Amino acid sequence: MDDKEKFKLIHKEWEDLPEAEKEIWHKQHREAKERYREELDKYKRTKKEKRDMKKKEDENNNEGDKSEDSIKENQELEKIIKAFKERKEKRKLGKKMSVSHQQAKVKISKFLEIEA
Numbered sequence: 327m328d329d330k331e332k333f334k335l336i337h338k339e340w341e342d343l344p345e346a347e348k349e350i351w352h353k354q355h356r357e358a359k360e361r362y363r364e365e366l367d368k369y370k371r372t373k374k375e376k377r378d379m380k381k382k383e384d385e386n387n388n389e390g391d392k393s394e395d396s397i398k399e400n401q402e403l404e405k406i407i408k409a410f411k412e413r414k415e416k417r418k419l420g421k422k423m424s425v426s427h428q429q430a431k432v433k434i435s436k437f438l439e440i441e442a
Contacts, residue, residue: 340348
């Protein structure tokens, strides 16, 4: 007997069952279906909660990374600012020296003119 013939026999037996007996099977089906939906909802909630917790942990870890990154960025910026200020001071000194140097040249040239 192949599967097709088996299903035909099962179908005939189902058709021959009285409605009261069929109702028992329908009731079991509804209960099983409801149980399945509840378990599926619980599974989805649990899965979503786990995903949300993991997302929150990842965000917290990234915030830690970001704070480390921002600390490094701030340190780099402070170094750049410090270097800029040092260069600015050197330029001021250089200008003062060049002014002094120019004044010295003028004085020397005046001195040389007097002697000449």
